[in-house]
Amino acid sequence: MNPLAKSIETLGLAGPGTYLILFLAASLLMIWPCEALLRHRLEGTTAGTLSMPYSSGLGNLLFVAIVASRGESPSAILTNCLVNNLTNLTVLLGLPAGGLVNAGIAPA
Numbered sequence: 848m849n850p851l852a853k854s855i856e857t858l859g860l861a862g863p864g865t866y867l868i869l870f871l872a873a874s875l876l877m878i879w880p881c882e883a884l885l886r887h888r889l890e891g892t893t894a895g896t897l898s899m900p901y902s903s904g905l906g907n908l909l910f911v912a913i914v915a916s917r918g919e920s921p922s923a924i925l926t927n928c929l930v931n932n933l934t935n936l937t938v939l940l941g942l943p944a945g946g947l948v949n950a951g952i953a954p955a
Contacts, residue, residue, distance in 0.1 A: 907931055 855861050884893070910927050914920075 852861075855865055881895075907928055911924050914924050
């Protein structure tokens with residue numbers, strides 16, 4: 848079990864409010880550096896490019912932790928990472944770009 852979750856349960860704080868507060872704190876820790884980059888005149892696209900790997904890779908890291916803790920085959924990790932990255936490239940980058948081309952904003 849996760850040591851943080853175990854500590855929360857030991858303290859008797861294992862309610863939804865605790866996890867909501869932890870989620871909001873983690874979100875703040877992700878947004879705060881991006882806002883600091885924007886204040887120093889770094890473009891929003893660059894700030895998003897810097898933070899996107901952390902956001903989209905979190906699922907992969909959790910999957911690796913679960914598979915490793917169960918002692919299962921590493922091939923499942925490879926398959927998950929390839930499918931996840933292909934999906935990210937197709938959906939997160941391809942669909943918005945296609946929408947811009949169809950709207951006449953970007954060249955074909």
